[in-house]
Amino acid sequence: MLRREFLKAGGAIIIGFQLNAQTRTPVAGPPNANQIDTWLAIHADNTATFYVGFAELGQGNSTALLQIAAEELDLGLDQLSTINLDTHVTPNQGGTYSSASIARGGPQVRTAAAEARQALLKMASAQLGAQVDQLTVARGIVSGGGRTVTYGALIGDKQFNLAFTGNAPVKKPAEYKIVGQRPARKDTPAKVNASYAYLQHARIPGMLHARIVRPRGQRAYGAGAKIVSVNEASIQNIPGARVLRKEDFLGVVANTEWDAVKAAQQLQVTWDNTPSLPAFDKLFTQMRAEKTEDRIVLERGNLASANAAHTVTRVVRGPYQMHAPFAPNGALADVKADSALIITSSQDVYATRQQLARVLGLTQQQIRVQYAEGAGTYGHSCYDDCAQAAALLSQLAGKPVRLQFMRHDEHGWDLYGPAHIGECKATADAQGKLTSYEYHGWQHNWANVETSEQLTGVAAAERPGAAAAQVSPLNLGSMYVIPNLKLVNHKVSVQGYLRGAWLRSPLDLSFSFASEQAIDHLAFELGLDPYEFRKRNMTDVRWLGVLDAVAQAAKWTPRKPYANPSNANLVTGRGIGLGTHLQSWGAAVADIEVNKQTGKVRAKHMYGALDAGQVVNPGIVEAQITGQLVQTVSRLLLEEVKFNETGVTTLDWNSYPVLRFDECPEVTPVVVQRLTERSSGAGEETMAAASAAMANAFFDATGVRMEEYPLTPARVLAALKKK
């Protein structure tokens, strides 16, 4: 029997969701982060709810953050739960991106829990008549002076009314009982028995089903999608179906989902199809020729002075790639004259609320945004666009709506990870010491206005350059000791290209595809083992740690790249690489196989080592590394957004293939645990290394350096032919 739970939210009843925040009255947030009550509530039954400001995106942070809280509170993990993000309930800890949940959120959760424990012990001391330092706690039961009392009995469902100072002492890593262990994820049981409520299961009574109507495949950012004419009569055979429009923003609503799908398919619209994009095969030439905004990101020494016994130059091109979440985004909206409720899979409910206020003409305080998990998003997929579209359609319809993006909406109107051109030049002396390194990168910034808002007449705009949108000093050269170095960012204007945003490990796969191939090729020219060559040029213990860990896991034995050229059709190669995102340390080894006749590349075994400082749950991080390695194989071998001058043409899983079960490599994830170090990100930091390892394995197998990925059969055959 289907279990139904109800949640009262802004007057609407949401079906299928856990009872959210039963202990607090919803008011427009964010709640005051300087109050202990904002962070947690202890219930009478001696359990606790922790209000975490990070979204469970499938990465497991809802388990790991509770491990931290349980540790400091001396509660069992089973006694703690958390709730879905809600701008009327949960604190604003910033967005759930840059792998920041544990790095940025962990310390807040830890100190809030420690401070709550301190307050609870004070209460227990008074109750038990024993000094605080004579009390012990296990599973929320305080013992002292021969008696016990539970947290629940001390404060059960009442407020602490205490300022959160952040001053309570936290436990030392040596005392940890829960942090660093591998308890099972709390969300797994519901996810394998069909009781988990994804966004796609949320319903608002009285709602209509909605679909957006746009040309299939986005045009250039800024070009919008201009409507020439709409024939509303073309859907009049569908009872109850309505066309809704605001300027070029167009959608349909109907009473049933199938009617909405049919109406969107059937509606006759004439679009202005003026070409707005570069021809697909001209993309990189055009980008490289643009007048760019140039900035030296990092410079030291003097490139010209370097001893350049060996010089290697690599020029590489990385494609636009898409998030392509397994399920396209959806959103529900109930917009009234003076209030709005929006349910979304946003990575940042407070940022989503801010944009919605602009789109709807309401204040932020009038809007309540609730998070519900969808399929893993891996960066800024269409969630904001979809939330805005749902909100606009509800406003236009005067009724609550449930909007589901179709596969072609999500594939075609995503904010893609931008294309990149990298030019890397590295030199070494005759002894195998790196002497200089130069990197020039071309790409455009991310888009700042969502498509829905843009179609209502708001001009496209560029998002101010985020660190992850430009040449990365951490991923380019920082792992090596290089006396002379220069990194230059060449920013291309965003207008006239595809809409861009952060995609898991933004730009890093392209950076390391260029950079680590250059380093590897120096090893080749020097006749050195690429692992040994790297070690010779490194002193940082964290980088050395992951390099050694991955070499050990892969049973690396000394070898020279492409040492045994083979005439066979099927050749194998092994490569190694380093890389990361904006924090942490990653290393990878790839074993691949290349069929020189068909051009088909297969990854056989991927090894990835990650040092993310203190890892709260190594099991969860191993799953993260596994996913990163598999996704990197997919992105290196298969993934490429294609377009013609009118629009994007990769609109489903056939035209934009991703790695499937039968081609998945064996994977060995390695966590380099450093319990006494600060936690840093673990959601994306082995991907750059894996990209490099694959490129280097390809050279090892074939003696050819690839200049562009994905390594599709056509591209591989062309490169082998050129050799």
Next chain:
Amino acid sequence: MATIRVNGRQREVPSAPDTPLLYVLMNDLELKGPRFGCGLAQCGSCSVLIDGVETRSCVTPLRSVGSKSITTLEGLPADNPVSRAMTAEQAVQCGYCFNGMIIKATELLSKNKKPTEPQIRTAMKGHLCRCGNYPRILRAIQRAAGVVNA
């Protein structure tokens, strides 16, 4: 009104006969197992068993179901070996693809009690996992089959 047989019960559903079964299960019956992923029979998100055969409900019109027996994820025993193994292997990330993964693996094991690794990979290749969990899902299916030690 049509009547269909879902998880062992006769259910009356108001949807029109051309409605894809997925929407009937999700909206009329409020089931959470089969779920939308592509609507194109490309991803396996919407899979159900129809008379024991894994079927993409997103492209199966209601009218074609007739009196056949539909089993969704909620219709499998709560402690079915595949779900249990997925938990034991901690195979789940976002978990959205697990409806299809569990349904497909259940079908496979009903036909082939001890599948080899290549047989598992081939059987599962119509089911995408964007989170890249294939290695753990593979181990879980082997565990459910008793091919590797539990």
